[in-house]
Amino acid sequence: MSAIENIPVVDFSSILAASSADMKTLPAMEELRLAISGIGFVFLKNHGIDRKQVDDVFSSSVEFFSRPEVEKRQFWRQDGKSNHGYTCMEQERINPKNPGDLKESYDLCEKGMEDPVEIKETVTDLYDAFTTLTNKILESFGHMLDLQDPQFFMKAHNKMGLGYKENYTALRTLYYPSLPSSIDVKPGQLRCGEHVDYGSLTLLFLFQDENGGLQVKTRTGGYIDVPYMPEAVLLNGGALMQQWTGDKIYAAPHRVLVPDDETVKERVRQSIAFFVHPDNEVLVETIDGSNKYTPVTAQEDTEKRFLYSYDIEL
Template sequence: MSESDFLPVIDLAPAREGKFAQTGQAIGAAFSRSGFCYIRNHGVDEALIRAVHDEALDFFHAPMTEKLTCKPQQAVRGFNALNRTTMQGAQNPDYKEFFQIGLDLPADDPAVLAGQPLRGPNLWPENRPAFRAAMEAYFEAIGACGRVLLQAVAASLGIAPDFFAQKYDRPLQRSQAIWYPPHPADRLADQFGVAPHTDYGCITLLWQDETGGLEVQDLTGTWMAAPPIPGTLVINIGDLLSRWSNRRYVSTPHRVTNRSGRERVSLATFYDPDYDAVIDPRDLALPVSQVPCDPPVLAGDYIIGRIRDSQKARSTEAPAPRRV
């Protein structure tokens, strides 16, 4: 299979004009084959992307004492230092730093007061208003892109275009600016920027700089480069959408190997449903002859469990996924 077949470039413009079936057909083919594609005409302003890149890079170059003022608390927001995450099955922590934001909820919001994981206010470094403004604007713009994309996904599955919107009232969207420093000369052979893994949630929207390093595992187990293509975002599905689609769509292993000798920046958004959204494959137009491959679970329980696994810090805040 050629790279263009395995990682096709799909035009999102028809979906942004309300023509979901046209885009959905292409997305359905890509997600059933590899779970990955690129999208162009995504609607996120390139000047905004560049502003986030530049402000994030300036932040990552700041002294560690400044960055650690935004050390994550209960909502997994803020600055995450090197060695914070270890993918399941990996021997070494990921060699990256990242800054994460989500839906900004005040401390007195009922979900926050109830101790719901992944909920809370965002954390921001002092004296960096431009960084905050850029990140917040990007959060909104990439979320709007995600909403359109899910309408096309719904069309691809033969369900109403607004199906997913009903599950995204207060979504568990997490947007990250990620910095991959140059690997040291004596790095271990199994040291990755991000070790091989599948994503946890529904869809991921990724912008990557010109450095490259993203690789996707094809159907034969071979690692295939997913190089940056100007004007596009990389899209892939996660385990929740694979479960939801009754495995019709593939959640594919991928990794980052930064062999460039230069630093690398990417912007990753995990666009996931409400915490209490029920992920039940029976809702997504299963053929009569099919039975569900997986039991229903709550989206938030599943995602926080996977996050805690990656951080090697399970606690009472990380309940096992509940069958519902």
């Protein structure tokens, strides 16, 4: 394991290639455990996802987000219980204490929806690749926590594939538009307010992130910048997984700042996130029997968090 500005980097190739029986003793497993239980974020290199699939989604996303607002709103995500569709500028308030976030996004969770053709044509293969990687990570978590059934977490995510309505897992393409000086940025407004992610875990690809902005809050309360590693995927734990594991997997707060530099501020920023959730009916209770957190179903937890984050009346 190596570290770049305090975000650990783990070579995932040995875990990806190992059988379940051989996985636990791999050195990379201990590196992964230390990272995900410590700072809560880790770069995975040699993760098995084709970067061309990622770049194709980035390119198609630019085509969609460059459309006039009236066209994008035909795909608007308006239902507070939905996890599919377009979110416009300032509609999402991921930190309810702040003004609406200065970003746009498109979430893909269900099949059969009327999606933009630009995005629909590129997303399926990447969604499947994310699902394959996620299953291996979930199995890794089972081993690192010495669960009697290492596939316990995998079995709780049976319906995270694209097209299931019984699971809130979604691929989100994020677009942070140019912010010229003519745009009025409100006091306390960020591109994405401080938050911890919902659900089990998040996988994130960054694009053009030499522009910067993503920061992770450390255990001591300070923030560190997340560096740009275009060939790696960034993994972090979700709030529900922290609850499930009795804090053995940590969900770290993070945010995306509005740049101070006017030149950088006018650049577009993009990322792709895969937000992983257990199946809706799964009852999440601490696996160590400590009752540290109140049991909750995955559906109840997610829908409650949606209500905190979205301005449905916008």
